[in-house]
Amino acid sequence: MKRRITFMLAAILFAVQFTPWRITPAQADTPLPPPVVEGWVLVSTADQLAYIDQHQPDYVTSNIRLMNDIDISGFAWVPFGGNDNAAFSGTFDGRGHFITGVEIDSADWEDPKQYENVGFFGKVTGTVQQLRLGVQVSGGANTGGVTGLLTDGGKILYTQVTGSVATASVSENTHVTGGLVGATANSTISQSSSAASVMGGYASNIYTGGLVGSQGAGLIENSYATGAIGLQSSAGMYVYYSGGLVGFMIYGTIEESYAAGKVSGGPGGPGSIVAGVVGQLGSGAGILRSHFDSESTEQSVGIASESGGTAEAAGHSTAEMAQSETYAGWDFVNTWAIHPAVNGGYPYLRPAVLTEDLANARQESAYAHQLEAYDGAGGGLAWQATGLPEGLALGSTGKLEGTPRESGSFDVTVTVTDAGGASAAATLRLVVAEPPSPDLGMVTGIVYGTGDMPLPGVTVTVDAYGISDTTRADGSFTLPDLPVGMQTVKFLAAGYKARTANVNVTTGAGIDLGRVFLEPNDPPSPPAGSGGSESSGSSYVPVKPSPSSQPDKAKIKAGGQELLVSVTREKASDGRDVQRYILDGSELSALFSSGSDSTIEIDAPVPILKTDLPMQAIRDILRLQPDAVLEVTMNRAAYRLPLRLWEGKPGTVLTVTIAESAERDLSNFKSALTEYGYEGIADPVDFTLDVEGEVIADFEGTYVERAIRLDTEPDPANATVVWVDDEERLHFVPAVFRRDTLSAYAVFSAPHDSRYAVVRTHHAFTDLAGHWAEEDVNLLTNKLILEGKKGGEFDPDGSVTRAEFAAMLARSLGLAARPAWIAFRDVTSDAWYAGLVNAAVHAGLVNGYEDDTFRPNDPITREQMAVMLANAAQFAGGLPAAESEVPGRFSDASNLAHWAKDPMWGLLSAGLIQGVDETRLAPKAAATRAQSAVMLRRLLVYLNFIN
Secondary structure (H helix, E strand, O other), X not given: OOOEOOOOOOOOOOOOOEEEOOOOOOOOOOOOOOOEEOOEEEEOOHHHHHHHHHOHHHHOOOEEEEOOOEEOOOOOOOOEOOOOXXXXXXXXXXXXXXXXXXXXXXXXXOOOOOOOEEOOEEEEOOEEEOOEEEEEEEOOOEEEOOEEEEEOOOEEEOOEEEEEEEOOOOOOOEEEEEOOEEEEEOEEEEOOEEOOEEEEOOOOEEEEEOOEEEEOOEEEEOOEEOOOEEEOOOOOOOEEEEEOOEEEEEEEEEEOOEEOOOEOOXXXXXXXXXXXXXXXXXXXXXXXXXXXXXXXXXXXXXXXXXXXXXEEEEEEOHXXXXXXXXXXXXXXXXXXXXXXXXXXXXXXXXXXXXXXOOOOEEOOXXXXXXXXXXXXXXXXXXXXXXXXXXXXXXXXXXEEEEOOOOOEEEXXXXXXXXXXXXXXXXXXXXXXXXXOOOOEEEEEEEEEOHHHOEOOOOEEEEHHHOEEEEOOOXXXXXXXXXXXXXXXXXXXXXXXXXXXXXXXXXXXXXXXXXXXXXXEOOOOOOOOOOOOOOOOOOOOOOOOOOOOOOOEXXXXXXXXXXXXXXXXXXXXXXXXXXXXXXXXXXXHHHOOOOOOEEEEEEOOOOOEEEEEEEHHHHHHHHHHOOOOEEEEEEOOEEEEEEHHHHOOOOOOEEEEEEEEOOHHHXXXXXXXXXXHOOEEEEEEEEEEEEEOOEEOOEOOOOEEEEEEEEOOOOOOOOEEEEEEXXXXXXXXXXXXXXXXXXXXXXXXXXXXXXXXXXXXXXXXXXXXXXXXXXXXXXXXXXXOOOOOOHHHOOOOOOEOEHHHHHHHHHHHOOOOOOOOOOOOOOOOOOOOOHHHHHHHHHOOOOOOOOXXXXXXXXXXXXXXXXXXXXXXXXXXXXXXXXXXXXXHHOOOHHHOOHHHHHHHHHHHHHOOOOOOOOOOOOOOOEOEHHHHHHHHHHHHHHOOOOO
């Protein structure tokens, strides 16, 4: 049974006072180099990625690893490697992460022919693997989404490209353009794909291909292209080679690959050599077991012109391309998968677990390790693990965390399953060391650098005993087995000043230093007479770092008493003011010295307020107060946080953020209100929780309550709280409206964080006047749970399909749609109800049939509806025990399916459902839309989800 946290309302009417305290080091004005750990350059931020692009000679031979998804929008990216620099010859390991916002436009160059080889990379002779790229590339003579030129043993593995690729230089004799690569020679492309559109440029000889423009010696295998291929202009053109995979192929081999993107025929005539797979196939080249969609490519032949090479390029209808039987000889066990709701029904690449080693753990100490995997379906992965020691669990995002309760060596089998049901597994060894001896202790913490970002690669040492650690991707470190007493901990990082900290080591759970901030090195002074402000001439446009934090002390209310705490003033990425309030462990622990409930109240004239809470103190509080709840109120909004949500969780600092909407977001929100015909009561407030910058997406089914203070008390019949998604669409949130002696409040519950607002709307349907369900239908329509039919009607006596009721139920509980996971073979990802049905499945509200179908368009019966309603009640709060005399009241109780009996008796006992009359249940009868509305309202009132 899921638990909801009851809210305490409090009006906050006090001013925050600041007093000078201390100043932390100013942040650097220029990006710092990324750290290097065990021979790998670890890139975590856009600034670090920009740094290596600005300093290419230092990095083109390096091994580089992405640690996060990165958006480099706004950067004038210079193709990495090649052109004026040596080719990239290292390994660029994306670890399945996504680089978006890659924008290259020759119109921005001083000379339109400044770069010949253009893409995210210019020229590659090394390896690019497990990388996803979102590109808008225009320019160069050899142009590709990944690289302009792949040669001399270069490899592209498990890499995907989306966006657009085009050549643009107007004076070259030859233009070569491909979704992945412009031109290749002596290279390998394997298990990669492009959905990018490809446009040939202006030249005498034009080569375009979905994957590669011109293929020399080498191999393309187990790859595909689905982007459209076209020609910008045929002016001055002599010949145009274009293919769904490769435009011109003089040498090399294509094996077990396919094309499905439209291939433009160009101007036609003898100069247009265009086909579904390869335009021109030379005698030294070969195509084996490859295919194309003759309908979507709009091509009837796989090869337009050939000179004697092997040519196995078969065309098929779209329907045939969606059948695994079409691809004779292909490996649909280890390499390929196919599912009607993934990749347009075409084959896609199976997932793979990328993590090879697990960091060692220590018994009874918090542990966290982010696992990585390749997702060929692109719809998200489900993670599972077996063989874990007690106390550790693998989360939905692939993060292994917890506190191991036993020591030893464990073979952990990790399985990932993609949106089409394809899975991959790997067995990893986890070593859990015994706890330190009683006369030893441990020191932990997390190191931060510029931009308030965790800093990996920092060497942390206690020189006196030769004990050291290197901070991980999240900046965390652990120094075990330290003798008790005063120890000096040293922090060393490239680009930063050395720092030391004196720590009194004790036995037991250890000492958590919390956040450790390093000061960047002083920038070199400009040469005399330089003025210090001239541009270096680089085409890179940096994103401005946030201003340095200015720590102070400020008074807040904590546990009803004034408390002086540390505060820093910061800037958000959009320039808005931020104030961060930092409580130390003793301050937080003291709030729970006399009870399990406490409060923090902050009021300050800034749009974004943050409160940092030390995780070790939370763990200590839970040992004494397992039901501890902290209510955090900041300005007009409040959280009520059950601390048990972080029981056994790793991490150093929990940050609570409550933010007003930025001006642009607020403008978009008000435009959406106008479009929908709603009236705003309270502008959106953004609620966020994160641990070391990792946002907690949901609370695993626990409904956490929040509140927003209102200027006026609304009518609950036409007012509702909504959560606002990224496209400014509004969704119902369970909420009640209350009032104390000072203010009115919207108090609402949701199992996830978002932007929340309060709106008012009035609905009335033309066919409901005087109907027995009119009030209930109008109420739930005002709360965005129900929708009418065309013509302003509701059709109260019409039937309800299983998909419709599942969607209504998911909306009623405020669940977010989950479009990535395909639970049933007859629910496609593009169906209007797919995301809500998947959310209902994830929450345990609905089940399918034994043949893995959901039968979404079947009318729902009353007994099926009863089961879904009972599941919803259990998910959000629970049902009372059924009354023993209930079954005897109905003459047709024996007609009730065995799987529906307990849910039906529980709903009847709770008054959430009734018979069609005094003696009949009619369990097999189809439920009507009006009946659905009445039962949903009863459920929401029962759960205290509406007034």
